Amino acid sequence: MTREEALALLKKYNKEPFHLQHAFTVEGVMRWYANELGHGDEADFWALVGLLHDVDFEQWPEQHCKKAPELLAEIGADDAFVHAVCSHGYGLCSDVEPVLEMEKVLFAADELTGLVGAAALMRPSKSVQDMELSSLKKKFKDKKFAAGCSRDVIRQGAERLGWELDRLLDSTLQAMRACEDDIAAQMASL
Secondary structure (H helix, E strand, C coil): CCHHHHHHHHHHHCCCHHHHHHHHHHHHHHHHHHHHCCCHHHHHHHHHHHHHCCCCCCCCHHHCCCCHHHHHHCCCCCHHHHHHHHHCCECCCECCCCCCHHHHHHHHHHHHHHHHHHHHHCCCCCCCCCCCHHHHHHHHHCCCCCCCCCHHHHHHHHHHHCCCHHHHHHHHHHHHHHHHHHHHHHHHCC
């Protein structure tokens, strides 16, 4: 599938700017991780999975990860793509376990991008560019801050990858810095 096809599908089922921004963020983060972890030749695949990981969430939150295969079939997504998308909800709304490194990264980074994004909004700059890891760690430890972002899922994600939590936090922060300007441009063009 092309990015244009994926984006058209995303926009067909997602209208809220928050959901679109989250999709663009996870797309950029997944592309960054693909390149960083030596999977540059698969960066487009990783990014498209990130872009469409929540394709069903806005309209069917109670069927999240269950409605996705039907929607993804509209653009001819293959089994590997569908598996990757559905694996990010493992244990919460899906019984599809993240097995591949890409799926584990998506599982770990998806929830974390929400926490990082919320922390950025609290900053005077409203940006991740000047956010320090120590500041993010404080927000992570504060269970009342961005309470909807599951710290357990983030910790499980780090464990699945065999990473220390600090590595996941720092890497995702770097990834979000790298794609922040691109996301802002995409949001401005909506």
